[in-house]
Amino acid sequence: MEGTDTTRPAERGIQPRRQPVQARSRERVEKILDAAVQLLAEDGYDAVKTNAIARRAGVSIGSVYQFFPNRFAIFNALAQRYREKIAESLATHLTVGPNRSWEEALEDTIDILAEMWRSDWAFHSVWLAIQNTAELRDSREQYRDVLLREPLARFIRALLPRAPDAEIAAIGRVMLESSNLLLDLSMRRGHAQDSRVIDELKFMLHSYLQAHIAAKPE
Amino acid sequence: MEGTDTTRPAERGIQPRRQPVQARSRERVEKILDAAVQLLAEDGYDAVKTNAIARRAGVSIGSVYQFFPNRFAIFNALAQRYREKIAESLATHLTVGPNRSWEEALEDTIDILAEMWRSDWAFHSVWLAIQNTAELRDSREQYRDVLLREPLARFIRALLPRAPDAEIAAIGRVMLESSNLLLDLSMRRGHAQDSRVIDELKFMLHSYLQAHIAAKPE
Amino acid sequence: MEGTDTTRPAERGIQPRRQPVQARSRERVEKILDAAVQLLAEDGYDAVKTNAIARRAGVSIGSVYQFFPNRFAIFNALAQRYREKIAESLATHLTVGPNRSWEEALEDTIDILAEMWRSDWAFHSVWLAIQNTAELRDSREQYRDVLLREPLARFIRALLPRAPDAEIAAIGRVMLESSNLLLDLSMRRGHAQDSRVIDELKFMLHSYLQAHIAAKPE
């Protein structure tokens, strides 16, 4: 999958070439990813050229290829990065408990996500870039699965304990994708977040879940 | 001879260079757009190269540039094409009347759209490509506005007669984007449409509107 | 050299495909040449594209190729046109006689040429274009020879009756080229002719011939 084979670059795959171990390297990788995100957010997918990334990161193009076998691996790493941030957020906030209603949890979570989106324009850019690239098809599946599996499915199950797995999954995907998209929508036009869209998102997800709960009374 | 100039050097822009008038030309343009859509759907954004389009369309590269000043103009034309189809659908089906409840209208419309998505894989590909391309920012705005303005806003207003314009617009955008996205989602993985996602979409939009209606009783 | 051979376009040569006989055709050819000259003068050699010529001339590109086998033939025709005008001028004005000193003849001629240059920016453009194009090497030789042979050589011989042919030729070429160039120079920068350059040209040619006459007394 990797290494000294220089004849089939396409086969190299999308995984990072090596995990940076030293602090210096880790920092370098971060700079590269930051640069990529900036370019993506500022000028769109077509503007993310490897040389531009290196320049923006203040790193040589050679260094970029030290860590990533090709440009798609950079997108993939970005995806992973954002995926993790979101997963963490969901795991922390999308939880129901004795002192925490599902409505609270949902509202909190969306607020947190909205804040992430507002403070980092790139969330959506990354999502789009990954959607669009044939080479990242696999990465896309993960994006969905990782988020869906744990925090989201558990949350929905708490509300609809009798629902079959397939239904839980469908609801989860609907919620996930809608949120993603509407969070993005809230950021378009101008640089300030459109809080009305956030409100509608909350309202919609709330009505949606509420209706499901109502439809399947225990 | 005047007005039919086909040779003026590309005035950077995204508008078609020349509207095909003869049946032969119109057909040619259709072939070009079809080819672009196929490539987009099959291999993603990066695969849409002008030469590939020409080859796939069975048309010379020169012909492509006779009608489109650059590759972005092709994306733009695609957008327009799909935009029109959708607008037409909404105008026809998303209407309330004495013999037609809003629930019926909504369900019908989503069925129709789902059918469009199912029969033409490219709906979403086009949508994605448009999102991704800095050069098509303007085209994107239109996409939204055209659909929002007429059929959608009128529909929502019928349900929420007292709502201020801004709220109508926000609800419309939320519905529009969600539908787009979930219709796309319904098509991912495999080639058959996932009807469960469609059902969830209906359910979600229904609950969403219902809740709005309930929240603002006259 | 011509005709129905469609397989070796490069071999077609540089001669017009057919002489226009009808008034309508002749006029059409004139329009084509005028258009070519305008483009040449306005935007330089690289701007003279066959389609642009046709457009400017208000003629179809097909018509252009009716008369000229390729773009070089157009340049060649232009050369011929200007060559003839100049030759005519020289024949008329560069003549010595009982009532006309060589000084008068020289001054008159330059005035006439200057007027041609001033009223038609393109004289030099054409000259330059021809210089630069490998395909027009032959045309260039003619340009020189035609002018040199008759009016100019006769004029110089009248002043230097004993000079050998080779010297006459050399002097003629020097005069011809200098005049061309300085007439052009007089037109650069802005659109008004720089009369000082014209004066210097007269002065230079006058001193030059005078010195030759003085150096070879009969």
Next chain:
Amino acid sequence: MEGTDTTRPAERGIQPRRQPVQARSRERVEKILDAAVQLLAEDGYDAVKTNAIARRAGVSIGSVYQFFPNRFAIFNALAQRYREKIAESLATHLTVGPNRSWEEALEDTIDILAEMWRSDWAFHSVWLAIQNTAELRDSREQYRDVLLREPLARFIRALLPRAPDAEIAAIGRVMLESSNLLLDLSMRRGHAQDSRVIDELKFMLHSYLQAHIAAKPE
């Protein structure tokens, strides 16, 4: 890393993208310019294609664009190169002094220039190319100004101390252009220099200046 950016997309212009600093690069640039000159001299303006230059120079096309943002920048660099050589020559040889009459200086200078022309066929080709290219209009002005300003104007002023600046400039331009052109003329037809033309050039410039001196006695 900063300041050595080689990848910024071409900022339309005619200046070199990057000055070669290492010996290796400088040599590479020389090879590129040499190749361009050869093509220009051998096959004319139209033959100077970027790929042809790269091939002839034994360099990759990418390298060409590393140093020059577009083909016009190459012409510009050529112009600069020859301009400098000529300026240097004039500065050295076109000087009057107690032991050096203006006649000597003039004759020497022309001999030197003639030698440059003879040893490097391309002098004129470059000059012509520059004339022909709309994009190089600015470069042309410089060509003239640089040479005119210093060595030439000083020389003429030494001969005509009372002449107004405008006249000095006019005389300078006439001399400069005539020399350029006739040196070129001396090289046409065959490969040997036509010394008769050189002689006539000397003779003409000599008579011209002599007459000016005679016309404006102190």
Next chain:
DNA sequence: TATGAATGAGACTTCATTCAT
């Protein structure tokens, strides 16, 4: 390991020329 100059396949686009109508 880091650098960045060098590479070259291949993208986009133009434009001279043809040929069906």
Next chain:
DNA sequence: TATGAATGAAGTCTCATTCAT
């Protein structure tokens, strides 16, 4: 004969990737 849409070879230039230093 006139037209101008169509063709496609070929030009300009980019950018992912390599590799000598």
